[in-house]
Amino acid sequence: MRRSGLVTHARELGAHDHVCWRYDDRADFRDRAREFLADGLARGHRIGYVGTGEPAALVEDLRGIEGIDEALRSGAAGVASLDATYRVGAVVEPAAQVRTYAEATEAALAAGFTGLRVAADCTALVRTPGQLAAFARYEHLVDRYMTGHPFSAMCAYAGAEVDDRAFAQIACMHPSSNDGAAGFRLHAAADRVAAALGGEVDLFNGDLLAVALERADLRPDGGRLVLEAGDLAFLDHRALLRLADHAAGLGASLVLRTPWPGVDTLVDMLGITGVRVERPA
Numbered sequence: 001m002r003r004s005g006l007v008t009h010a011r012e013l014g015a016h017d018h019v020c021w022r023y024d025d026r027a028d029f030r031d032r033a034r035e036f037l038a039d040g041l042a043r044g045h046r047i048g049y050v051g052t053g054e055p056a057a058l059v060e061d062l063r064g065i066e067g068i069d070e071a072l073r074s075g076a077a078g079v080a081s082l083d084a085t086y087r088v089g090a091v092v093e094p095a096a097q098v099r100t101y102a103e104a105t106e107a108a109l110a111a112g113f114t115g116l117r118v119a120a121d122c123t124a125l126v127r128t129p130g131q132l133a134a135f136a137r138y139e140h141l142v143d144r145y146m147t148g149h150p151f152s153a154m155c156a157y158a159g160a161e162v163d164d165r166a167f168a169q170i171a172c173m174h175p176s177s178n179d180g181a182a183g184f185r186l187h188a189a190a191d192r193v194a195a196a197l198g199g200e201v202d203l204f205n206g207d208l209l210a211v212a213l214e215r216a217d218l219r220p221d222g223g224r225l226v227l228e229a230g231d232l233a234f235l236d237h238r239a240l241l242r243l244a245d246h247a248a249g250l251g252a253s254l255v256l257r258t259p260w261p262g263v264d265t266l267v268d269m270l271g272i273t274g275v276r277v278e279r280p281a
Contacts, residue, residue, distance in 0.1 A: 002147070003176040004185065004198050004231045010036035015043070015115045015150040018143050018187070020174040022167055024159040030061050033119035036154045038065045040117030041076065045150070046108035049079045050120035076113070082124050091130050094138035098145055105151045115150025122170075123158045132166055133215065139173040140216045143188040168205070172212050186212045189228045194218040197256075198231030201239040209239055213246050220252035229258035230280050240266050244275050 002016055010032045013019060019036075023029035037047040051058055058079035062068050071077035086092075101116070108116040126132045145151065155174070157167055164181050172182035175196070184199035186209070195218055201209050218225060225247040229235075240263065247254035253274045256263055263277050 004196070005176060006180055007176045007178055010154060011039050013039065013152060015045070015152055016146045016148075017152045017176065018146050018174050019154050020139075020171045020177040020179075021154050021156040022159050022162070022171070022177070022179040022181075023156055026158070029121070029156055033154060033156070034062060034065050036119050037062070037077070037117060040115075040152065041065065041067065041071060043117075044114035045117040045152075046075070046111070046113040046115075047071070047077045048104075048116070048118040048120075049077075050082065050118060050122075051079075052082050052121065052124050055079050055081050055084075075111070086125065088124075089128060089131070090125070091128075091134045092125060092138055094134055094141050097138045098141045101142060101151060101153075102145055102149070105149055109150070115152065117152045119154040119156065121156045121158070123156070123161050126157065126162060126166060126170065132169060136169050136173055136212075137215045137217075139170060140186075140188065140212075143173065143175070147188045147190065168208055169211060172208060173216070182208060184209065185231075186216055192221050193226045193228045193257075194220065196228040196231070198229065198233075200234040202234060202236045203238065206236070206238050206242065210242060213242075218246075218250070220247070220250050223252050224255050225250060225252040226255040226257065229256050229260070229263075232256075232258045232260050232263075235260070235263060235266070237266050237270055240272065240275070241270070244272055248274055 007019055040047045049058055049062055105116040126135050168182040171177045172184055172186055175185060175187040183205040184201045187196050189196040195216060244254050255276045255278060257278045257280055259280055267275050
């Protein structure tokens with residue numbers, strides 16, 4: 001099951017969940033990461049922990065997970081240091097990063113595990129504007145992969161190093177987060193649906209929506225750009241026009257699947273063409 005919206009703990013997340021976690025206290029993040037990974041280990045997943053620093057220090061971060069020593073010996077658990085993988089300031093290649101985790105997921109399944117679960121401190125990969133743009137794009141691409149494969153992840157960011165504006169650009173690409181800085185979520189959904197849109201889009205985060213749409217590179221299907229918006233709580237007229245224009249720019253009509261009645265009112269008031277509202281079954 002995919003979670004949507006704010007979460008307060010890292011337990012009981014499903015095989016396809018993708019949570020964005022902002023932390024101010026590193027010790028608290030380690031506790032949440034252990035919680036997330038211990039749950040995965042109990043579900044039969046292979047687990048991984050990624051961060052900066054020496055591998056031995058990363059292993060120490062996992063102490064407290066029941067059976068962790070045996071898991072490390074058997075290959076059911078592993079750690080990886082970003083310092084050994086990326087140079088300082090490196091910009092990830094989004095598609096290649098997704099392939100890396102896809103291959104790791106397939107390897108876990110081939111080894112008899114039920115899936116792959118990773119907790120990663122990604123702070124070092126979003127420090128520059130170029131890094132941030134590429135990583136936000138990656139977050140959406142890997143979320144697409146997760147919807148159909150047993151890969152779940154906690155992507156963590158240090159609040160002292162990643163400010164509200166930067167964090168919002170990352171968080172809005174996840175189905176769930178422990179911080180509501182973005183206000184809305186634009187994340188992957190089922191087949192034949194371009195994306196899911198939840199939360200609130202208004203004057204204050206409309207520009208963020210525009211950035212998220214470009215980075216997500218949504219794909220129309222049969223001339224329709226379908227957004228699953230069952231969790232949409234509010235959408236102002238500027239945002240609706242932006243979505244309609246974005247769909248038109250892709251040669252498609254916009255389809256919003258939402259129970260929120262305000263969309264119908266906006267479409268009628270503004271006389272917007274090329275927008276269809278569908279109610280969830």
